[in-house]
Amino acid sequence: MSTTENKSVEITKGINGLDKVILREINGSSAEVYLYGGHVTSWKNEHGEELLFVSSKAIFKPPKAIRGGIPLCFPQFSNLGTLEAHGFARNRVWTVDIDPPPFPSNTTNRVFVDLLLKPTEEDLKIWPHSFEYRLRVTLGPAGDLMLTSRIRNTNTDGKPFTFTFAYHTYFSVSDISEVRVEGLETLDFLDNMKNRERYTEQGDAITFESEVDRIYLSTPTKIAILDHEKKRTFVIRKDGLPDAVVWNPWDKKAKSMTDFGDDEYKHMLCVEAAAIEKPITLKPGEEWKVRQELNILAHQYHVQDCVVVKESKANAREVVKKILIFCSLH
Structure with a gap:
């Protein structure tokens, strides 16, 4: 775990007394990770603006998973298997890994925490496999968040x-009706609203007017979420994760979830780097390593060497294409 004199990494108590780790970057960005679930529940930019959604009705009490942030779906996504939906990693207590094996990543000017999950005896009864899941959560000097x-x-x-x-x-x-997702056009997807039937994306971007629950297949390493009202774009970079889930529950399903506000669907969007269509198989001793990096870009600035121009709705798509093209060079 990274340690500095300015408390860049701090272990403290969170909601309901649950342990959490706070990462603070010198320029002002921050992140927090609950040991319950190895769950990132906050990611703020240097202005203190929250970039992740966590429901106001989220239940921070085991065994209920935390609604929002970045839950870890392992060893099962959704109900595609014999386990509880999304597996059990998101509702187990992780430990801080004080002696992790080397991570071949640059940690210069970055703050990070290493977490570890191993199966309990109860876990082995429902999923009879021994594993070690190591998670590194890293906050970079430009406020980027990497898992x-x-x-x-x-x-x-x-x-x-x-x-x-x-x-x-x-x-x-800001408003789900003002949001578009770029980078998934022309790709095939499995529609969870229609028994996972396979379709091809026809739009030049994904926009939202009703419930969406899709698994996009063979996706690129970069996906962009353009929030027109806030004039900012999230860029998701992923390694080793070929699929991408796009989900918004909309009003009817939102009202059916006890840990989700009736109108909160308007202010959240799940875009998930994933490995679903082709399950991963590991032999004893084998290790699988994947990564997700999240960046936030303001449209009117030159940020992280990604040249971005001011946009209107009419040319919003061109803005995101420029973002993806320029970011691909870095």
């Missing part, structure tokens, strides 16, 4: 295991 996951098969019986996975990221948006 790196390393999952290792530690079975001693010689058996492989198979799993699906997602970073179930809830982004905070």
Whole structure:
């Protein structure tokens, strides 16, 4: 765990006395991670603006998973298997990993925390596989947030295991009707609203007028979420995660969830880097490593070497294309 004299990494108590880790970057950005779930619940820019959505009705009490932030879906996404929906990693207590193996990533001028999850005896009864899941949450000097996951098969019986996975990221948006997602056009997707039937995206961007619950397949390494009203764009960069889930529950489903406000669907959007269509199989001793990096770009500035211009709705799509083109060079 990174440590400095200015408390860049601090372990403290959160809601209901749950342990959490606060990461503070020298320029003012911050993040918080609950040990319950290895769950990122806050990511703020240097102005203190919250970039992730967490429901006002979220229940910070085991065994209920926290509604919002970045839940970790492992070893199962949704109900695509025999386990509870989205697996059990998001409602187990992780430990701070004080002696992790080397991460081959640049940690200069970055603050980070390493967490570790191993199965309990109860976990082994419902999913009889031994594993080590190491998670590094990193906050970069420009306020970028990176999650790196390393999952290792530690079975001693010689058996492989198979799993699906997602970073179930809830982004905070001004108004879902003013939001568009770029980078997934022309791709095939599985529609969870229609028994996972396969379709091809026909729009030049994804916009929202009703409930959306789709798994996009063979997606690019970069996806952009343009929030016109806030004049900012989230850029998701991902390595090793071929799929992307796009979800907004809209009004009817929002009202059916006890840990979600009736109108909160207007201010959130899930775009999730994932491995779902082709499950991952690990033999004993094998390790799977993936990464998600989140950046926030203000449209009127030159930010992180990504040249962005002021936009109107008419040329919003061109703005995002420029963002993706210029960011691909860095």
